[in-house]
Amino acid sequence: MPGVNRLLNFSRHKAIALSCGLAVIAISATVLAGWLTGSRALTAVMPGLIPMAPNTAIAFALLGTALCVLGGGRSWSRAVVRACVLLTLAMIVPRMVEYVLGTDFNVDSWVIEVPHEELSGTPVGRMAFFTALCFLFASIVFFALSLPARHRTVEALAGVASVTLTSIAVIFFFGYLIGSPLFSVGPTIPMALNTSFSFLLLGAGLISSMFDKRLLSFLPAELDAKMLRMHRMITAGFGLAFSTVLVVTILAYENSVRFAENSELVSHSYQLLAESGGLVATLKDAETGARGFVLSGNPDFLEPYEVARGRIGEQLLALKHLEKHHPHQQKRIDELAPFIEMRIRSATELMDVFGLNGPTAAQKLVASEEWKTAMDSIETFVSDLQEEERIFLELRLLQHESGLSRSITFFSLLTILVIILFTALYLVIERGLTERQRSEVALREAAREIEDLYHNAPCGYHSLDASGTFVQINATELSWLGWSREEVVGKMRFLDFLSVAGTELFKQSFPKFLENGSIKDLEFEMKRRDGSTFWVLLSATALIDDRGNFVRSRSTMFDITDKRRALEELHLQTNLYDTLLKTQSNLGEGVIMTETDRIIFVNEAFCRITGYPEVEIMALGSIFELIPAQRRDAAREQVTDFLRGETVDTRREMLIVHKTGRLVDLEIASEVIRAGGPPRLIAIVRDITARKNAERATRTLNASLKRKGEELELANKELETFSYTVSHDLRSPLRHIGGFVELLQKHAGHTIDEKGNRYLGIITTAAKHMGDLIDDLLVFSRMGRADLMNTRVDLTSLAQDVIQGLEPDTQGRKIQWKLGSLPEVLGDPSMLRMVFVNLISNALKYTRPRPVAVIELDSRKEENGDWVVWVKDNGVGFDMNYVHKLFGVFQRLHSSDEFEGTGIGLATVQRIMLRHGGRVWVEGKLGEGAIVYCAFPHPEEKIP
Amino acid sequence: MNDLKRILLVEDSVRDVELTLAALDEHNLANEVIVARNGAEALDYLFHRSEFADRPRGNPALILLDIKMPKVDGLELLRQIKSDENFKLIPVVMLTSSREERDLIESYRLGVNAYVVKPVDFDKFVKAVSGLGLFWAVINETPPGSVRKRD
The missing domain is CATH 1.20.120 (Four Helix Bundle (Hemerythrin (Met), subunit A))
Structure with a gap:
């Protein structure tokens, strides 16, 4: 109990002892100086009083020194004390022998020669019997105090001895104070005044020293300061009463002796x-x-x-x-x-x-x-x-x-005085006892409280003896173990409850614990009665008795099973987390974690993406260091909003600066983790520079395409203007030619000869052909530009319609039509009509030499869902070597003399088919006819 | 023949004017044709301005319009005619070389009464023009206020 220790105020007791010791040394030095110089005044307190003997002074010097060093408590100080005691005894014991045997070895002159003088019948310079007795007592006390570990009896003995010597000193001192009734009487030489005073000092010093540590060592530690004070009062009171009774007794003796002497006289x-x-x-x-x-x-x-x-x-x-x-x-x-x-x-x-x-x-x-x-x-x-x-x-x-x-x-x-003292003592003791009783009640209550606490605390308490056997165990721990107190205490060892690993740990730690007196935070796996196990965290201190022997342990343990389980779980999760991070890293996905903006974690992939080694990234501190300077403020705002929960866009793209300075495009998915403390941001990033570059390239391409488109549109406009000009301005002169030739024939036909009329006829035909060319060209051009309608067109009925429309051209010809079933397609009806007009006209045209023209229209569905429609004839056919020329504008494989035409028809067909998302191709053989195929795309993927 | 109605022919090409007049003449329809060489002249005529300040009163029974003309072109003229309270009832027929769809659509949008493409073939041209003249100037009942010429 540190509180009590503080109350005992060791240093004050030591100071008292030291002062007393120094005073004793001073007195003895004065006396010795008096003896050595022959100055009798120094040896006695006043002339006429008996002086202190030189041997007495030497003994006081020794014991005064012993008193001074007693407080040191170290081994050398104990040695000094014992040496002083031995020297003192060397002078005291022979003197005692002198007294007992009634002989004279002249002990008092062994050190300093004592003159044979008497003062009022008392020999001067001889040590008094009581002085020697007091020295003997003092020696015993000093010796007892110099022992490192003491028995209670020794201490009690020392206490009694010191009180006795003080009492004897008191008697003599009192004697001087009350007119020296003891001065000249008594069986032996009386004690000198300065001797008795020195003994008083010595006694006070010794008692003070004993209060310091000795007497208190057998006081129960529970005694509070009040009890301690009372104990001191009782001790002092008894000492005083004892001294007084002793004085009374000695005085009574002396008085009766004197009375007898007087009567005799x-x-x-x-x-x-x-x-x-x-x-x-x-x-x-x-x-x-x-x-x-x-x-x-x-x-x-x-x-x-x-x-x-x-x-x-x-x-x-x-x-x-x-x-x-x-x-x-x-x-x-x-x-x-x-x-x-x-x-x-x-x-x-x-x-x-x-x-x-x-x-x-x-x-x-x-x-x-x-x-x-x-x-x-x-x-x-x-x-x-x-x-x-x-x-x-x-x-x-x-x-x-x-x-x-x-x-x-x-x-x-x-x-x-004695009555008063004893009454006072009685009162004090009585009060002390009441006090004690009260404090005992309080103590008992406190003890009960402590016991309750001990047993029902949420942690396990137990005590083991030096063999590791249970001496004490609380209810909580018993409930954990599933055993009863009777089964455990004194019978089972701590080892009996440990797992194999725990046993090893215990065998290692228990001897260390016995040696060091404490262990802290050891984790043991313990077995319950039913065989299940649980984990505890154990700390213990050793209780040591006065002699330094191990008494028992005082161990506290906490059930940490849940904590360990949580730790294991955490460990598992950490592993999982690490594995995830690693996997992610292998995928090339960087992971970064920040606390607000301070980077606290990055994975390997992140380092790869940014080009910085991990150490350097951590040294950057803020995540914004990675962001280009001009975008930093915006990013900071974004992150702040995000951390505040104001924005929820968890995916975004971001630009960061690679260590080499180039910019890296990142795709970031981030989340905020809130678990106390500053919010944490965890982000998974992917390097999308390549994709972004591709996107940028696409954008550039698109822009150029758009430009091209615009250019194309411009070109188309120009073409339109051109066509307009052609249609309007080219046709006018032709019309004029035709018109005026006609007018000329009307006006002067009869004056022009036949040849002239033929020429005029040629001019008219040429002008007409030119008009046809221009018209076909305009159609061709319009097919490329005109807006496309997109409706269902039944090709079968369309074909029939066209065939019917062409009937005037087939008058007088034998034609065998083979019309198969044609599909319904999506497209522009007027354009598709033009396709059929062109194809069927061509078939009719090129079969003209045949006696019977066979023209077949049919279709089939391709595997990919496309429809292929063809027009087959048994006409003149063509050489496949020139097939590439068939679709060119104004390209012809026959002369106008053989077959009329402008050479634009197939080109127009091809253009229309292309605009419908289809295609057209021809197969043919010279003299054996031709097939023209038109493929219509599957409805889903058509019409651009 | 009956009363011939006055026809306003707006055409910049002298040759076409001649051909047109020749074609109309085939059916004796050429007499009451007033020729304006462009849209501006046609407007002058309609509003009695400059050289047409002294012309007889009354609106033509038919206006034949070419599209491509200098100054005010055919479509612009059509727009002005059809937006004027005094003239919007006059039948207007486009007589043009253009087969262009946009011209066709624009003309009808502006309220043209007929659209005829001049054929290259003279016979066809004659048939077309004379047919027009016959229909609009003779057969068709003109709105009130049109001027008729009496023989």
Whole structure:
């Protein structure tokens, strides 16, 4: 949970630890400097206070360094910490041994020589027992913190140790603050003020470091910031309460020890008083005994004297022993001893005097001044001694009393403090518990929510252990697989659900996953219970415990069967599309796709058509680059309209510029594809340059044909004018010739001789022939120009009609008509009549030499649907060598003398047949007759 | 013979005029023939203009028209005659060398009364012209206002 991590604010804890470490180093450096320079002021906080021992300062320097580097968390920093701890232990352990064994290795002077001094009865420069104990605790904590991975117990131990050492420091520090009740008492040397302060700093730094990471590592991650704050408050509160209770306990102990000491002192004083009184009494007894003996001479009196003499030494010794802690009093006792000695000796002297010199001398001696003075001075001594002891006693009693009342106040205050602390703690814990309960409810709800989400999410979730066996699986995934939870969890492996290919992939990826801690987007084919398969997309992360061991996987998978199917479909379509494009390309049809006008695809054929390699076409960018510059705007407009859907002409022709610069005609079929994004234009193009060129050629040809036609029409007009002129102007002179010859004959016929009349006759005939020629020519010409009617014409009846019309010419001749059935054709009746007139006239004309003329008219239908009509005669025929001359105007195969005629008839027939879309040809043999064939085209394809 | 009706012959060719007159003369029809040498002269005659200013009143009973003439040709003259209220009732006969269809059609379209092609053969010519003269000048009843010559 990154949120909680942020709340813990690691850097602040590190900063606290670092500051504490640096402060500790600064203090220890100051103290060491004081010891090395002999400046006692630097070693203690103020004069009169006990200084920090040099070894203590060195240990602080080491542990302060350790505290500074502790936050580093790297292997070298751990090494530094351990080295500092080991060095510290090297000084602490021997000192502890000293304390335990009660011996003295002079450990404190191992590094810096410590002077043999005392301050108020305390030896200076020696490490206190509690100091050593605190260092031991600190060492344990540092060592625990330097371990890379720790057990919870170790951490708890470290926590307790750090709180304890801080508490001890607090006790001593408090002691100084409340007027040093612990200063001079206690079983051992007291901790210096700067030492206790340094321990406070060290403890604060360690606790801060532990907050940094250690203590929190066993807190449930779900704890929110509030719980965390509460936890800290509880820890701090307990620490404080614990310290306070510890202070109270130690103070109570100290107090009772002091009380006992005081009581002992008081009783000692009483004993002393009694003892000293006893001594004086004993002396007096001895004195009295001696006197009594001297006065009475009775040896019985000597008995108390002897007793006193025996006891006095004993009593003096006892007194001296009692005052052994009071050198002053002892001195006094020592001073008293010679007097007592002398007194005892005086008594012995008295005995001796009595024995030698008699009682009088002895009495005299007893009564002497010297004797009296000795006794007096002893009494004075003892009374002085007693006086002083009495003052002592009084002082002690006073002291005892005030200490007692102060202790009561102090204990009361501390007890109240403890009560307050515990009450506060209770409240905090109570609130914490409520809070916790509430958050547990919330957590349970959240957990239920999460569980519901877990099971019913639209994706599969499961967890595998290191062997790949299911530890957890959600309902969705189970429903996919078709198995029940009981069958799967703990019993089946993920592998059991995989296809062959999936198995391979799993075998490869699972070890990697265990190593790297995550995999992403692997595709597996999975088997359902019924044997069908489906595809999933799987991602997983590994859950790792505190010691870095793999716990289980947390895998998510999505059913991507549909997606894969769609992909396959897409793949198929892409293939199809590619194949189509290729086929199209093979056909020579170019394909181009644009996004608006930007070219995004071209096929090979398109490249061929335009002459550009694909890369260059793509580099052109816009499709309009391919269009001739002067047509670009129009094309752009067209394409824009087309893309907008305003025009729908999907086929059009277009001109583009080939890479070589020549123009290429394209036929384009295009469509717009709209599928989101800018519209796409797909166009299939075909190079139609060849066709267009052909079209252009045709157009040119047509134009020239039209011109020719116009020229022809002009020529026809001219011909018409010519014909008109001929018909009007040529005939006039002929008429005049004929007319005036006639008039001449009428006028002067009788005067002209026969020969002259013959000549006039020839002139008339010639003029008439000329008139016929002109008339036939005019008909021929008219046949070519006259508009064609197009109606059904029954050729049989037409032929009969013509034969009938020619009857006057056949008078007196034997003619055998063979009229077959003739078809009905489409055509101009008057023109077709002219055809039959000409053909039948000719047949009649050329059969004239025959006694019986046989003229046959018949027809047949050709395979192609054409009708062929022929006129056959048994006339003079012709030589086929000259057949080509038959249809020429004025061309004749016979002289006018043999057969009259103008030589225009067949030409006219041919012209009429041609105008009907048919044709005419002749077959003949000289002397054996001729056949003229006329072919009429099949109705469907006739009449131009 | 009866009253001969006046005939207006419009012909540019003197020879044709002579031949025509000769043919008409065969049947004594030549006397009341007025010859105009072209369309313009014919109009002058009809409108009493220039040399015909003093001519007797009345319209001719028949107009014989050649087509091809200088100045105003036969078809143009026909058009003017047939579009004039005073003259449109006068029978007009085309007497021409042209067999051309377009002339034929155009003439009938303009309202010609008959169309005769001059035959090359003189006999036929005589027959045709005299026939015409007989029919139009003698047999046919002329519309009112035509001038008759009394013998």
